[in-house]
Amino acid sequence: MTRHAIDLAGVDGRTPRVCFIGTACGDAPAVIRDFYDMAQEAGFHGSHLQLFPMPNIEDVRGHLLEQDVIWVWGGSVAGLLAMWELHGVDAALREAWEAGVVLTGVSAGSLCWHVGGTTDSFGPDLRPFTNGLGLLPWSNGVHYDSEEQRRPLFHKLVGDGVLPSGYATDDGVGVLYRGTEVAGAFTEVDGKGAYFVERSADGGVVETRLDVVRLR
Template sequence: MPADAPTILATSGGIRASPRLPWVPGPLTRHAVELAGTTGRAPRVCFLATAVGDDARVINTFYGSAVNEGWQPSHLALFPMPNIEDVREHLLTRDVVWVFGGSVAGLLAMWRLHGLDEIFREAWQAGVVLTGVSAGSICWHAGGTTDSFGPDLRPITDGLGLLPHSNGVHYDSEPGRRPLFQRLIADGTLPPGFATDDGVGLLYRDTELVEALAEKREAGAYRVDRGPDGTAVETALDVRRLS
């Protein structure tokens, strides 16, 4: 059963450390799966590691953790060629698409090359829950800040634009993220948007932010607007803590 409305949970988290695997799904990703509303069967979760070049170790970790979660896992790889014959049919029959972090610039280029930009819009409108971390958060928005081009953060302004807002990730853990995000909104490079500390996600229904959710204590979420004097105005949002 698809979600009741087009749904995106964009995060700076969703994974946690594990003694048995490099990482396992965290509360934010589990919540994204719950939002799909599947009952009586295993949720169908498709994983994309495009942003790390379809690294086999990352994909294998997903399968190991997904089985433990009771999900029906699949993955879409694009290197060296798509591993699925009918990508559109596959994605439209998933409950959740989970996008891993890495290079958002590389991810967007590969997705557009393979027509995934249009397929994801169709899947989103059909009720497939879209979620992801870092690059897998920025990609759904109009743009954000990225280290895709080198260690110095730069703007990225060609996100898929399912959400018309900008997106700031790792707002508390990478010192350059906050000032650059604010500056880019202040000068009009990016539209107003929302930012997340590590361990926080933004839940959107259609294009409206419904709530901010956290899997870490003290982590925050913020709205950043362009003020009338051309400066950035940051407002802390209420955050609901996931148990």
């Protein structure tokens, strides 16, 4: 999926620049090391932005605008959003997105771009959150096939109008947006799916499975 994001960035004639953001996992050193190991193996220029215990980059905005791809790791989406607002990363990411930088991520790193979704940031029982960055006017459902609370709660929140209609993905699947509209869905794992969930006229929900392209 990361290679596909780099392909979408359209880098030609130089080494792709990919910045890793691990705020949601507290900037865990082991995760950051793993990223650099992967970057070296994959042949792209890696960097990272950390906020704990203090920012490691003086000009966060400038650094993010220089990237081809920004890749956000999973963990606490509530903690991620709070720290980003505190340090102005949210505004810098919006500017990078508007400038054409490819934004990607997993779990919290997917949820954050949307209006909201379901999260375990507050404990093992899932709860809604509705203060995402809102770059995309949709809700987002992650871990759709691997955590049993995810699908029914996502349906309920969309049906009740707590969340807008949105896109959900099984683990290993990503949805591609161009601007704010979906332009495709992709999977690293055979048999996995992506779904559009919308509120019906009677207050229920309709879930539509999307066509998914297998990445090789």
